[in-house]
Amino acid sequence: MTVAIYPGSFDPVTNGHLDVVLRASDIFEKVIVGVMVNPKKNYLFSLEERKNLIIDSLTSEQRQKIEVVSFEGLLVDYMKNNGIKAIIKGLRTEMDYQYEFQMALLNRRLHTPAETIFLPTSEQYSLVSSSMVKELFGFNGDITDFVPPPVYQALHKKRDSL
Numbered sequence: 351m352t353v354a355i356y357p358g359s360f361d362p363v364t365n366g367h368l369d370v371v372l373r374a375s376d377i378f379e380k381v382i383v384g385v386m387v388n389p390k391k392n393y394l395f396s397l398e399e400r401k402n403l404i405i406d407s408l409t410s411e412q413r414q415k416i417e418v419v420s421f422e423g424l425l426v427d428y429m430k431n432n433g434i435k436a437i438i439k440g441l442r443t444e445m446d447y448q449y450e451f452q453m454a455l456l457n458r459r460l461h462t463p464a465e466t467i468f469l470p471t472s473e474q475y476s477l478v479s480s481s482m483v484k485e486l487f488g489f490n491g492d493i494t495d496f497v498p499p500p501v502y503q504a505l506h507k508k509r510d511s512l
């Protein structure tokens with residue numbers, strides 16, 4: 351079976367992420383969304399919350415081909431342990447590319463069969479990022495076009511509990 355992993359922070363998942371994972375699931379027989387820890391980031395949602403928000407944003411049919419897992423540690427260790435060779439990354443901008451190109455080389459250096467496949471974001475999502483969504487939400491901006499309903503609800507709940 352051709353399996354790919356789509357790793358990221360997903361704090362929270364956006365419609366841009368979902369677009370990438372759904373397109374990847376048309377190419378691969380199975381896509382594993384790996385909810386992970388980026389040591390450079392402080393998170394609004396816990397690892398478990400980030401994972402559950404993705405699961406809740408997928409239909410049961412989509413979940414047949416898309417599995418969501420969360421773990422800490424190196425991406426390549428998870429790939430080695432689970433026999434995965436392909437990494438999916440979405441690209442929005444040239445800045446994304448510069449960072450992701452380095453990560454792709456590093457991951458292949460750490461685990462030789464690891465190949466990164468870049469999917470350009472769909473045009474309507476090129477400006478959408480988790481940090482933009484959080485900032486916009488913080489200023490009471492309208493985020494409905496950018497996130498799936500479970501994330502919209504979770505952000506409101508988080509704000510109400512503060």
Ligand code: PNS
Pocket residue numbers: 357358359360386387388389391423424425426456
């Ligand atoms: O959505 P993000 O924050 O850009 O995702 C980055 C992420 C989580 C994919 C990256 O930080 C990562 O792979 N973290 C796990 C640790 C790891 O394998 N780092 C690469 C070698 S140092």
